[in-house]
Amino acid sequence: MRLDAHQHYWLIERGDYDWITPEVPELYRNFLPSDLKPHLDSHQLDGSITVQAAPTLEETDYLLSLADRDATIVGVVGWIDLFDPEHRRHYERFRKHPKFIGFRIMIQDMPDANVILEPAFIQALNEYVKEDVPIDLLVRSHQLEPLLKLIEQVPGIRGVVDHLGKPPIRSGQMKPWESLMKQIARFPRIYCKLSGMVTEAEHCRWSQEDFNEYVHKVVAMFGPDRVIFGSDWPVCLLSAEYDQVVDVLAEALPKHWGEREHARLFGLNAKAFYKLEKDGVHHEIP
Numbered sequence: 001m002r003l004d005a006h007q008h009y010w011l012i013e014r015g016d017y018d019w020i021t022p023e024v025p026e027l028y029r030n031f032l033p034s035d036l037k038p039h040l041d042s043h044q045l046d047g048s049i050t051v052q053a054a055p056t057l058e059e060t061d062y063l064l065s066l067a068d069r070d071a072t073i074v075g076v077v078g079w080i081d082l083f084d085p086e087h088r089r090h091y092e093r094f095r096k097h098p099k100f101i102g103f104r105i106m107i108q109d110m111p112d113a114n115v116i117l118e119p120a121f122i123q124a125l126n127e128y129v130k131e132d133v134p135i136d137l138l139v140r141s142h143q144l145e146p147l148l149k150l151i152e153q154v155p156g157i158r159g160v161v162d163h164l165g166k167p168p169i170r171s172g173q174m175k176p177w178e179s180l181m182k183q184i185a186r187f188p189r190i191y192c193k194l195s196g197m198v199t200e201a202e203h204c205r206w207s208q209e210d211f212n213e214y215v216h217k218v219v220a221m222f223g224p225d226r227v228i229f230g231s232d233w234p235v236c237l238l239s240a241e242y243d244q245v246v247d248v249l250a251e252a253l254p255k256h257w258g259e260r261e262h263a264r265l266f267g268l269n270a271k272a273f274y275k276l277e278k279d280g281v282h283h284e285i286p
Helices: 033-042 057-069 087-095 113-117 119-130 141-153 177-185 209-222 242-252 259-273
Strands: 003-007 047-051 073-078 100-106 135-138 159-161 190-194 227-229
Touching: 003 033, 003 227, 003 259, 033 047, 033 242, 047 057, 057 073, 057 087, 057 100, 087 100, 087 119, 113 119, 113 141, 119 141, 141 177, 177 190, 177 209, 190 209, 190 259, 209 227, 209 242, 227 259
Parallel strands: 003 047, 047 073, 073 100, 100 135, 135 159, 159 190, 190 227
Antiparallel strands: none
8 A cells, every 4th residue: 555644635615714815826726636636646556535724623523524435544543622612522423434544643733832732632642542543643843842752651651743843944953853752752652753854944945865865864763664654735835746755865865675565664553553454454553
């Protein structure tokens, strides 16, 4: 199974996407499965995991309705608000859908990331940790310290850090991103998505060298069995085309990697992390 494990769909007229405005013409239009299908076919990808792009329950419902109609969507990562006293009721409704595979915590949008360390949040998160629910973690690099503290308090979390933790690629800085990601990688149930890099670089003016060291660092920290490919399409269009995203990552990967490592990055690790079933096989993280 070859997968794009991180991409988005949206209908602008639905009104969920406050961050997509006419001032961002690359993104201010509808993006649907028919738009992605040529890219999946071009790179021999069997399907994709669609990730929420708006902090609304209605958008998760919309994505699940898309998944009902399109076989290329193998899973939907939705959204719930762990500060909402009704979060469990919403989750129970979503989980009835066979393609609902987990949810994403949008720490990136929190004015103060330290709120994730509040007892009510940790208590809510622990409910899902006990059930081994896959959880995407969206953070900016300056929020990695609160995320590390959260993981230390809920060390059993099945989590994946989106977009390499959004390192400061534009400036080329490594500290403190590198040291914090290295500490996060010590937890064996935490994965990392090799995604979203081109939008952290200078848009449309990047070079291959901007990304190589960041990829090398993450691969060394997490190893070939805990890294996952995602295009972050169509957000990537702010800085690069789909083909360029794939090419940038392929060029930055360790030269000694063989077929096994590439197969894990481009599908098998996502299949294991999200517990996707195929031929009756249920994958668990050690």
